[in-house]
Amino acid sequence: MNHLPRKDHHESGKRPGGTFILAAALWVLLPLLATVSLSGEPKNVAKRYRNEPIRPIPAIVDVDRRKAALGRRLFHDPRLSHDNTVSCARCHPLKRGGTDGLPRSVGIKGTLGDINTPTVLNSSLNIAQFWDGRAATLEEQIDGPVHNPKEMGSNWKEIVSKLSRDKEYHRLFEELYDTGINAANIKDAIATFERTLLTPDSRFDRFLHGDEQAITDDEKKGYLLFKSYGCASCHQGMAVGGNMYEKMGIVQGYFAERGNITRADYGRFNVTGLKEHRFEFKVPGLRNVELTAPYFHDGAVPTLEEAVSKMAYYQLGREIPPRDRDLIVKFLKTLTGRLPETSP
Template identity: 60%
Template sequence: MVYPKKNTSDINFNIFMCFLLVITIVLILIKNHNKLPYESINYMIKPSEYSILFDEPIQPIPLKVELNKDKVKLGKRLFHDPQLSQDNTISCASCHNLNTGGTDQMVRSIGINNRMGLINAPTVFNSGFNFKQHWDGSVETLEEQIDRPIHAEHEMGSNWQEIFSKLKQSPEYVSLFNQLYKDGINSDNIKDAIATFERSLYTPNSRFDQFLRGHKNALSSSEQEGYRLFKAYGCVSCHQGVNVGSNMFQAFGLFGDYFKDRGKLTKADLGRFNVTGNERDRYVFKVPSLRNVALTSPYFHDGSAETLEEAVTIMGKYELGRRLSPNDIGLIVKFLKTLTGEYQGKPL
């Protein structure tokens, strides 16, 4: 039998493509390793906690995060303390209420002197998994994030020296800081404590996470169909990973001009452009997490969508270039409602 000769150029090309693929994967792994949020934190992810569906673009939230309990306790107290604001009326919890999905469920938050905020407050739950903070991704860490609301005139309108003066009048605060930090009360330590508390605000064990871990009955057939549509339409292109988002930037209005249709452009609408000044970043935002999304209305950076149905419709039109049917929208919303997790062992 005579076998056809193999084309050497084809073989070399295939070898080259395989080599290129390996190099690309290695570079991605290196990049992601360098970008791991808070590498010093033990997220306690055991092999048994990963999705048994290895090809799924979404992975369950780890069931346990190891943190310094005393710092969490101090951070919780600071998070709820209005003394961090200029007039002692606004705390972090004012805009990020743990009883309402980690938000205030307002289009824009109200700060000191009844001043209206510039943008919709994102949820604080699972913020420790975000690759950057703020809608415009202007800061890398939770520690850095704290500076903006502290100083913003339309939020807390304070400054660190004023906050130090208030906290040092409390013997209990002085004692707590001295026990945890060699240099006592200062901005770095305040931010460290609050950020540690915020990292404790993870919400595992949603019904969808249970489904990913192999409990097929955790979702109804219609909820599973909603997830299938979520992937089929391409929603998962931006909303994936442990946090179902918050790991990349994307333009708002890939198909059609959302802002022209909505009207009345604001500075906040410029998104990441306000950070970089690059024209390509105009209307670009950090993709929000969809964890607990059923509890965090209104939606988008401008709070313009009051319901999940409205939000899915808008996303279909402007991000996917598709007009989704009411039936498909309803199924996707059913899936999204399965992303509501637990906090400290209790359903949100």
């Protein structure tokens, strides 16, 4: 396997004395670290794949299952919207990979949104929520759709009053939270549910765990190309993305070529106001990407093939030959994991 320089790698070998002592210390410490697993990673990553830019998703999430079940119910409840027509699941249907397949979603009163809906699957792995990272946590994120007039157009007072009239909710909240039904507890339950929406056990993860047969030779070639083209410098970690902000159109001007620039296109700039953050987005995770078309923040790209060609061109300045593109697409399809149970 060829490796890309990763941003979190430290330079080594500059001071031979220090390196020796460090090496000696590691020799003693490594077996200990391997059993402790500092980063919470699964311990069973095959030794030869421990330095790969992509990490497997853990199979078990440690959350309060009863709160998660309540969160699942709230996630599917249209009473969180002003006119009781739109639930979180409307735009993030779990059966379809956690997103609705539209370039832009439709909220209450048939209103069209401003930006493509990202998946909720694996969103707990992101550094922050939304394309521009404006919400630091999953809990904070929920304030967004609830108040957005183009999405659910409601507010907490209205929601708490509606849910309080429901005997079943009343009972569940009283059981699970000292303070009963309120905004913080509703957000806590939904975010707890969202933390269960991981998709472990993809064929690619099984490969990382040491099962060489889990992916085909073509898919392995696609993975090598993914690294050698430089995709993994941005799409990496457990979510194969979601852990940094990068400009869309680093090498070629995406927006100049597409035209019609909207406020949403300014990305991270809308959060920080800094010029250098214009057109920067949270790099989307590529887990389950075969299910989450159309692609990009503007939902402009209907197929994975086209998304890969555009990435090669705009982010890396390369015209990718169809054969390489198809191999990368084959690799990307190995990232589809086991979807969580989908019944409400």
